[in-house]
Amino acid sequence: MPEADLIKAPIERPADTVIEEGKTVGVPFSDDPKFQLRNVEVFYGETRAIKNISLDIARNEVIAFIGPSGCGKSTFLRCLNRMNDSIENCRIKGSLLLDGQDIYDPKRDVVELRARVGMVFQKPNPFPKSIYDNVAYGPRIHGLANRKSDLDDIVENSLRKAGLWNEVKDRLDAMATGMSGGQQQRLCIARAIAVSPEVVLMDEPCSALDPIATARIEELIAELSESYTIVIVTHSMQQAARVSNRTAYFHLGHLVEVNDTSKVFTMPEHELTESYITGRFG
Numbered sequence: 001m002p003e004a005d006l007i008k009a010p011i012e013r014p015a016d017t018v019i020e021e022g023k024t025v026g027v028p029f030s031d032d033p034k035f036q037l038r039n040v041e042v043f044y045g046e047t048r049a050i051k052n053i054s055l056d057i058a059r060n061e062v063i064a065f066i067g068p069s070g071c072g073k074s075t076f077l078r079c080l081n082r083m084n085d086s087i088e089n090c091r092i093k094g095s096l097l098l099d100g101q102d103i104y105d106p107k108r109d110v111v112e113l114r115a116r117v118g119m120v121f122q123k124p125n126p127f128p129k130s131i132y133d134n135v136a137y138g139p140r141i142h143g144l145a146n147r148k149s150d151l152d153d154i155v156e157n158s159l160r161k162a163g164l165w166n167e168v169k170d171r172l173d174a175m176a177t178g179m180s181g182g183q184q185q186r187l188c189i190a191r192a193i194a195v196s197p198e199v200v201l202m203d204e205p206c207s208a209l210d211p212i213a214t215a216r217i218e219e220l221i222a223e224l225s226e227s228y229t230i231v232i233v234t235h236s237m238q239q240a241a242r243v244s245n246r247t248a249y250f251h252l253g254h255l256v257e258v259n260d261t262s263k264v265f266t267m268p269e270h271e272l273t274e275s276y277i278t279g280r281f282g
């Protein structure tokens with residue numbers, strides 16, 4: 001069927017909007033998974049915030065997590081590099097594999113895991129150090145450079161990949177906290193990629209930025225997607241549509257639908273997804 005007809009085709013709705021636990025419509029699995037997540041549940045004390053979610057995240061894809069506030073997007077994202085470990089009453093159940101290895105294996109080195117699965121947060125959070133030292137921090141603690149010249153190369157390459165080199169190359173010793181918000185966020189991306197991660201998790205990376213800085217980060221996501229697997233939580237459906245290959249729609253701790261991004265925004269399979277993307281709630 002031509003694409004134009006597909007877009008006009010009627011949406012097949014389930015009989016009602018009851019969410020069947022553990023049932024995700026669309027294409028939640030992949031032939032080339034980076035992450036294999038099965039029957040994942042997350043509890044804060046007695047409260048179950050993530051309800052029996054199974055999902056693959058494919059190698060080198062950009063997947064966007066969308067859904068109403070409080071539906072569990074950030075909680076699920078933080079499972080991928082054990083950022084929930086520091087939350088005292090948080091418990092994780094299920095199987096979470098990265099390249100076939102258990103992320104929650106008690107013998108796993110969490111510092112090494114977080115170097116492989118880096119994270120960029122909502123609010124840019126540079127260290128109160130120079131621009132150079134922010135980017136050099138990770139490579140130093142992971143012993144990635146033996147000589148100063150190697151470290152210089154890592155810093156330069158990371159800043160280039162983050163699209164920041166030309167703006168800062170003459171002031172690498174300046175304090176990072178003196179940069180604009182958009183520059184700080186690109187610096188945080190440079191800091192994350194300086195340790196050669198395989199995955200970059202982004203939790204609403206543009207919510208504190210103006211439209212121009214946001215556009216710059218979105219361009220950067222497109223460039224980085226050639227080398228990294230990227231998982232982005234966003235409140236902006238336009239952003240999800242612009243940057244991601246697949247979109248996952250969360251609702252009250254359930255994963256309701258995962259599909260190619262173009263399908264989610266033109267022909268969602270689940271009524272709840274359709275209601276959300278057409279603005280009926282959110």
Ligand SMILES: Nc1ncnc2c1ncn2[C@@H]1O[C@H](COP(=O)(O)OP(=O)(O)OP(=O)(O)O)[C@@H](O)[C@H]1O
Pocket residue numbers: 044049067068069070071072073074075076087
């Ligand atoms: N540290 C915590 N302790 C207790 N409950 C929490 C904690 N963090 C999140 N929750 C609860 O877990 C549920 C999911 O929250 P989460 O922040 O993951 O949702 P979200 O979809 O990312 O929301 P938002 O879009 O508003 O950031 C919510 O009900 C929230 O109140």
